[in-house]
Amino acid sequence: MSVDHKAMHKTVSNVVSNPLHNPPHNTMHRTAMSLRNLTVTFAAKSGNASYTAVKDTTLDIADGEFVSVVGPTGCGKSTLLNIAAGLLRASAGEVTVLGEPLSGINTRAGYMFQAESLMPWRSARDNVMAGLQFRGIARMDAIKRAEEWLERVGLAGFGARYPHQLSGGMRKRVALAQMLILDPKIMLMDEPFSALDVQTRQLMENELLALWETDKKSVLFITHDLEEAISLSDRVIVLSAGPATHPIGEFIIDLPRPRDVAEIRMTPRFLELHEQIWSAMKQEVLKGYQQTRNKLVA
Amino acid sequence: MKKIPLWIWQILLLVALFAAWHILTVPGLAPNFFFDNNDKAAFFFGEPLRIFTAIWIWFVDGEIYPHLWVTLQETVLAFVIGTLCGLGVGLWLGLAPLASAIADPYIKAANAMPRVILAPIFMVWFGLGIWSKVALGVTLVFFIVFFNVYQGVKEVSPVVLNNARMLGASKAQLLRYVYLPSATSWVFSSLHTSVGMAFVGAVVGEYLGSAKGVGYLIHQAEGTFDINTVFAGILVLTVFALLLDYVVTFAENRLLRWRPGQSETERI
Ligand SMILES: Nc1ncnc2c1ncn2[C@@H]1O[C@H](COP(=O)(O)OP(=O)(O)OP(=O)(O)O)[C@@H](O)[C@H]1O
Numbered sequence A: 001m002s003v004d005h006k007a008m009h010k011t012v013s014n015v016v017s018n019p020l021h022n023p024p025h026n027t028m029h030r031t032a033m034s035l036r037n038l039t040v041t042f043a044a045k046s047g048n049a050s051y052t053a054v055k056d057t058t059l060d061i062a063d064g065e066f067v068s069v070v071g072p073t074g075c076g077k078s079t080l081l082n083i084a085a086g087l088l089r090a091s092a093g094e095v096t097v098l099g100e101p102l103s104g105i106n107t108r109a110g111y112m113f114q115a116e117s118l119m120p121w122r123s124a125r126d127n128v129m130a131g132l133q134f135r136g137i138a139r140m141d142a143i144k145r146a147e148e149w150l151e152r153v154g155l156a157g158f159g160a161r162y163p164h165q166l167s168g169g170m171r172k173r174v175a176l177a178q179m180l181i182l183d184p185k186i187m188l189m190d191e192p193f194s195a196l197d198v199q200t201r202q203l204m205e206n207e208l209l210a211l212w213e214t215d216k217k218s219v220l221f222i223t224h225d226l227e228e229a230i231s232l233s234d235r236v237i238v239l240s241a242g243p244a245t246h247p248i249g250e251f252i253i254d255l256p257r258p259r260d261v262a263e264i265r266m267t268p269r270f271l272e273l274h275e276q277i278w279s280a281m282k283q284e285v286l287k288g289y290q291q292t293r294n295k296l297v298a
Numbered sequence B: 001m002k003k004i005p006l007w008i009w010q011i012l013l014l015v016a017l018f019a020a021w022h023i024l025t026v027p028g029l030a031p032n033f034f035f036d037n038n039d040k041a042a043f044f045f046g047e048p049l050r051i052f053t054a055i056w057i058w059f060v061d062g063e064i065y066p067h068l069w070v071t072l073q074e075t076v077l078a079f080v081i082g083t084l085c086g087l088g089v090g091l092w093l094g095l096a097p098l099a100s101a102i103a104d105p106y107i108k109a110a111n112a113m114p115r116v117i118l119a120p121i122f123m124v125w126f127g128l129g130i131w132s133k134v135a136l137g138v139t140l141v142f143f144i145v146f147f148n149v150y151q152g153v154k155e156v157s158p159v160v161l162n163n164a165r166m167l168g169a170s171k172a173q174l175l176r177y178v179y180l181p182s183a184t185s186w187v188f189s190s191l192h193t194s195v196g197m198a199f200v201g202a203v204v205g206e207y208l209g210s211a212k213g214v215g216y217l218i219h220q221a222e223g224t225f226d227i228n229t230v231f232a233g234i235l236v237l238t239v240f241a242l243l244l245d246y247v248v249t250f251a252e253n254r255l256l257r258w259r260p261g262q263s264e265t266e267r268i
C-alpha cells in the first residue's frame, strides 16, 4: 500500500510541477478545450443536502488530443462532461472552447451520452440525420449521408428500424453515427462502448481511433475500463472518489500509434502503465464503492 | 374445445343473448313470471325481430343516413377541434411553468365540473344545429388530450432533449421535433377515450335538443314510447362506435409503430 501511495504522489507532483504538460504529439500547441478550476455543487433539494460533486478541477485538452478520464462510479465524470458540453453550469470556474469562453451549448462539440439518447419515435436513419435536419440541409442529401454513416458503423440495412427494435450495442452505434455525421471538432464520449461485447467493442474502438487519426479531433473520453482508457488515449486522468472529486493523477500514454487496441494490450509497456495507473486508482475505487454503500445504508 | 376459434364463441354468445331476449319478450313465448300481462315485457324491453326490422327499414329506405352523417360530422369535428386545442394548450402550459402554476386550480375545477350540464348553454350560444353538439364534445375531449399532452411534455426524457440540443436543435426545433412527437404519442394513447368522448358529446347533445342525428331519432321514438326504435337506435350507435374504435386502432397501429412493448415474434 505504501508503495502505491508513493507512486501516486510522484505522478501528482509531476503534474503539479509541470502544469502545462508536454503534449504527446509535437505538432499540437493549441488548446481545444480547457476546464479551469471547476466546482460543481448541486443545490439542496427536498430533504437532500447540497452536494459538491466536483471541486476545483482543472483539465486541458490539446488540439487533436485523446484524453480519457477514469474514476470510481458516482465520482462526477458525467457531471464534468455535461459542463464541457454546456448543458450544466459550473458553480465556479470557467470553460473555454478553442480559445473562447463557453456560454450556453458547446456548439463545437459532439456528445455521446451514457444513457439512452436516441429519439424513440425516429428510425435509426432519421436519428442519424437529425443534426443535419436541424441545420437545414436538404432532405435527400441528409438521407444519403445518414445511410453512409450507418454503413460505417456497421448498421447498413438497419436504417428503417426504430430504437426499440435494435440491440443496446446497435443503439450506441447509431448514437455514434448521429454524433459523427456533424463532424464535431471536439468529441465528448461518456462510456460509449460499455454496452458492447468485447469483439464489437474492439472493432468500434479501432474504428474510433481511425476516425480520430484522420480528422484529428479532440476527444474527452470517459470510461470505467482502465484498459480501454490506456489503449485509446494520449493521456489518462484519474479522478478521486466523490464528494469533491478532483484529479489525483495524470498519465501520459506513450504507446506508439497507430494502435490496434487488441494487440497493444499484449505489449509490456501497456502492462507497465496499467500497473502504474491501477495502483493510483485502487484506493479511490474502494473508497468510492464504500461511500456509495454507506449512502444506501444511510 | 381447442379447435373452435374464439370468435365463434363470441358470435354464439351474441346469438344466445338475442335468442334469450326474443324468447323472454315476444308475447306468449315464455310464461309470465314477472309481468302480469303478456305484452308488458315487449313494452319495456322491445322485441329483437321488430328492432331488426326497424333497423332494416332505416337502411333500406335510406332514412338513417342523413342522421348518421350528422352524428359522424359532430363526432369528428369535436374530436379534431378538442384534440388540437388540447395539444396546443397542453404544450403551452407544459413548457411554461409559471402559466401552468397560475392556471392549475382553474383547470382542476373545469375538469371536475360535470360538463354535460353545459349542453343547454351551448344550445343557447350555438343554436340547435351541429355546433352546439360539437362544443359539448370539445369540452369533453379537450381535457383528456390536454392532461395527456401536459404529462407527455413533462416526461420527455431529459437525455433525449439534451441530445437534440447538442445536435443543434433551436428552441422551435425542439418543440417541433422533440416535444410535439413525444406529446402526440401520449395523445394517441388516449385516442380511444377521446374519440369515445367526442361521440358521447355528439349523441347527448342531439338527445337534449336537435333536429337531426341518431340521438335525435332516439329522443323522438322515446316521446312516442316506441321502445323498439329506441333500441334500434342504440344498436346502430353501438355498431357505429365499434367501427370508430376499429378505425382508431388502425390509425394507432400505423402511427405508433415506433412504440416498444408491442413487439411480435414469429412462430416457426
Ligand atoms: N442533478 C443532480 N442533483 C444532485 N446530485 C447529482 C445530480 N447529478 C449527479 N449528482 C450526484 O453527483 C455525483 C456524480 O454523478 P455523475 O453522474 O457525474 O457520476 P459518474 O462519475 O458519471 O458515475 P458513473 O460512472 O456511475 O456514470 C453522484 O454522487 C450523483 O449522485
Ligand SMILES: [Mg+2]
Binding pocket: A077, A078, A079, A114, A190
Ligand atoms: Mg456517468
